[in-house]
Amino acid sequence: MIRNINKLLKKEKEKKPPVQNNQEDSKPQDVLYHSFDQNIEIFRSIYQNCSDAMFRSFLLFGQKRAMIIYIEGLSDIEGIENFVLTPIMQITLDESQSLNEFLENKMPVSKVKKVKLVADCIESISNGNPILLFEGELNGYSLGLAKWEKRSIEEPVAEGGIRGSREGFNESLGVGTSLLRRIIKSPALKMQGMTIGSYSRTNVVLAYIEGVADKTLIDEMTNRLKRIEIDGILESGYIEEMIEDNPYSPFPQIMSTERPDIACSSLLEGRAVILVEGTPFSLIAPISFFSLIQSHEDYYQRFMIGTTIRWLRYLFFGVSLLFPSLYVAILTFHQEMVPAQLLLSMAASREAVPFPAIVEALLMEISFEALREAGVRLPKQIGAAVSIVGALVIGQAAVQAGLVSAPMVIVVAITGISSFMIPRYIAGIAIRMLRFPIMLLAATLGLLGITMGIIAIALHLCTLRSFGVPYLSPLAPLKVRELKDVLWISPLWKMDTRPRLTGESNVYRQSPGQEPGPKKGGDTE
Template identity: 65%
Template sequence: MQLNGSDTKPQNPLTVSIDENCKYLRSIYQQCSDVIFRPFLLFGKIHGMIIYIEGLSDQKGIDEHVLSPLMKNSLEEPLHLFDYLHQNLPVSNMTTVNLIPDCIESISTGNPILLIDGHDQALSLGLAQWKQRSIEEPQAEKGVRGPREGFVESLQVNTSLIRRIIKTPALKIQSIKVGKYTKTSIVIAYIEGVADKTVIEEVTTRINRINIDGILESEYIEELIEDNPYSPFPQILSTERPDITCSSLLEGRVAILTEGTPFTLIAPVTIFSLLQSQEDYYQRFLISTMIRWLRYIAFVASFVVPALYVAILTFHQEMIPEVLLLSIASSREGIPFPAFVEVLMMEIVFEVLREAGIRLPMQVGAAISIVGALVIGQAAVDAGFVSAPMLIIVALTGISSFMIPRYFLGLAVRIIRFPMIFLASALGLVGIMLGIIAIVIHLCTLRSLGEPYLTPVAPFKRDELRDALWRSPLWMMDTRPNFTQDSNYERQSDRLQPKPTK
C-alpha cells in the first residue's frame, strides 16, 4: 500500500486482515497522539478495532452504544455480521465504507471507524461530538426588532437554523468538500423552483474548480468565486443572520455555508441589496424608506465630502458664502499645512483609531477609540496642526460611513475615499466629477454571478425599484427579483392590501 503522492488520501481498499488495515492506518496516523486505536473482542472471539480522534468523537457513546453491546460473551456470532450490526447497534447514523480514504475522512470528521477481522469492510459510526459556541445574537448585525439568533461555527447547526424557518422539501442543501488538507465541508443551499438553475450551476461550477490546500473561512470561497477580484466592492453578501439568509433564498438567491465560520455567503447581489438592512422589513415602510434614503445619502457623503471640502478650499473659494469663508479663514489662520495635507492626516489618524478599536479587547476598544479621537482631535486643533472645520468634516465622514449596514461595503468606501481626495487636490471639482464617473463606470461593469451590480437601475427594471430606491409596503411586493426562475416569479397574491372588513 502506498500513498498517492504527498496526499494523505491513499486510493486503496480495505483488506480482510484487521492487522494489515490497522498497521497501515497507524502508519498514516503516526505521531498523532490524539488518534485512539481501541482493540476489543466481538462476542468474546472476533478481533475488532475502534479508531477515533479524542475530542472529536463521543467517547461515552462509543462505550455505551458500541463496545458494551459487542463485548457481551453470551452472544453468538451472527451469520451476516454487518447486517446484524446495522440492525442492532443503537447508533442512528451508520454507513459501510470499503476504502482507506473513506476511513480517513470519517475519522477526521469525528465519526469513529469500526474494523472487524475477516471483513474487507468497516463501519463509520455517526458519533461525532465536539465543543461548540452556543447560538447568540450576531455582534456585527444587531437590530432593534427581529430574531436574535445568529449562525455559529457548526455547519449542522447553521443548516438546521435555516430548515427551522423554511419548512419545505424544496429547500435543497448540497454538500461539497474543498481543501486538500482541511477537507472543509461547503454547503450550497437554494430553493428548488425559485432559484434559477443557471445560477445554481454557476455557483457549483465555481466551487468545484477550487483546488487549494485548505479553506479556513468563507472569505476564501468568496475571493475564489467572485466575478471581479480586483474590485474593492464586495460582489457577494456575507451575513451571520439566518433571517437574512432565508429572505435571500426566498428571493431566488443561493447561500453558501462553510464549516468553521458563522459567515454565510449569498449571491447574486446588487449594490442596493448591500445597502439594505434587515430592519427595513421589520418596521413600517414609510420609516424604512426615509432611513434608506438617509443611508444612500450617507453612502455618497462618506467618500465625497472630504474631497469636496479640499476642492472648494483649494480651487473654488468663491462658492463659499462670505460669512462662512471668513469663519473658515480665521480658523485656518496659523495652520502650516494646506487643506489636502490636513484632511489626509486626519483621515489616516481616524482609520488608525478605528482599526485599533476593533483589534483591542472589547472592554477597552471602544474607550480607546472615543478617548483617542477626542484627545488627539482637540490636541491637534489647539496645537494648530489642523483646523476645527476639518475636524468636523472628518467626523461627519466617519459617522456617515457607520450608516452603511455591510461592513465590507464600508471598507470599499474607505478605500476609494483617498483617491477622491487626491483628485480633488489636483483638479478641484473637475477631479471629483471624474472620480464619480469612474466609480459609476466601474459599478456598471461589475457582475455578481453574472447579475449586473446596479440592477434594477442599470439595466432599468421598473418593477424592482419598489425594493431598491424605496421600500414599498409588503402587500405591493408581489414579485421576486429578475434572476429568479421564470416559472416562479410571483411570490404572493396581488390582493393583500389591508382594508376594513365590510
C-alpha cells in the same frame, strides 16, 4: 442575464484541466485488506505521532478481534461505550452468523455506513465518526457518533438590531443548516454538500430553493466551488475570493451575513447561500450594489419609516465618500462658492495652519482610520474608550497646536459617523478606501476631479457582475417594477414578485390583491 452565465460556463469548459494538488494525489485510495493486522498497520502508520488518535481493540465472542478507531475530542466517548462497545461485546456466539445484520439494522446508532476505501475511512475519522473494523471482514463501518465542543447560538455581533431575530449562525455547519430548516420547512430547500481543501477537508453546503433559484445559477456556483483546489479553507472569505466575478474590484460581489433570517430571505428571492464549517459567516449570491445598503430592519417596521431611513442611508453614503473631497476642492479652487461670512470664519481658523487643505485632510483621515482600527483590534473593554478618548484628545491637541483647523476636524468627524451608517462592513471599507484617491483628485483638479472620480466609479459599477447579474440592477438596466425595493420600500402586500436575478422560473411570491382594510374582509350586513 442567463446568456451571461452561459458564456461563463462555456469559457469554463474550454479551460484546460487544472493541475491536481499533490496532497490530493497522495490520498490513499486502496481498498481495505482481508488481513485484519494489515489494515490496523495501515491506520497506525497513517496516524503515527498523532496522540489524539485512539485505537481501542477488543474481542468479539472472546475470540474474534475487532478495533474501533476515532479522534479524541471529535467523537462521542459515551456513545462509543454505551452504543458500540457494550452491545457488541455482549453478543452471544449464536448471533455470530448475523453480525452484518446487527451492525446495519440492530446497532443503537442512528447512522451506520459501510466503507471500503481507506480514504473514506480517514475522512470519516477526521469528521468525528469512528471506524469499526472486524477480523475477517473486507468492509469497515462508519458510526455517526461525531461530537465536539461548539459555541452556543448567540445574537450576531456585527449585525445587531432593535427588531428581529436574536439568533445567529455559529461555527458548526450542522447548526447553520438546522437554523435554515427551522425557518424554511419545505423539502424544496436543498442542501448540496461538498468538501474543499486537500488538508483541511472543510465541509461546505450550497443551499437553495428548488423551483425558485435558477438552475443555471446553481450549476455555475457548483462549478466554481468544485474547481477550487487549495490546501485549506479557514473562513468563508477564502471561498468568496475564489469564486467572485471580479477579484480586483473594491466592491464585494458576494454578501456575507451571520443572520439566518437574512439568509432565508435571500433564499426566498432566488439567491443561493453558501455555508462553511468553522465560520459563522455565510455567503449570499448573486447580489447587487443596493443589497449592501439594505438592512434587515427595513422590512420589520412600517414601510414609511423604512423608506425614510433608507434615503437617509443613501444621503450619508454620499457624504462618507465625497465630503472631505468637496471641502478640499472648495478651499483650494472654488472659494467663491462659499458665503463671505463663512469664508472669513474658515480663513481665520486656518490662519495658523502651515499645511494646505489636502495635507490636513490626509493627516486627519489617516489618524481617524488608525483609531478606528485600533478600537476594533484592542480588547472589548478598552477598545471603545481608546477610540473615543483618542479622537477627542488628538483632535483637540491638533487644533491647539495649529496643525489642523477646527472645520477640518468637524468634516472628518461627520465623515466617520456617516460611514457607520452603511449596514455592510465590507461596503464601508470599500468607501473608506475610495475616499483617498478622490481627495487627491479634488486637490489637483477641484470639482472637475471629483466629477471624474464619480464617473470612473459609476463606469466600474456598470461593468461589474455578480454571477451574471448586473451590479446596478434594477437601476441599470432599468426595471421599473423592481424599484419598489430599491429607491423606496413598498408595503409588504405590494411585493408580490421576486427580483428577477438570473431567470423567471418562479416570479410570484404571494397572491395579488392582499391590501388590508375592512373593505377586503367581505363586509356583511
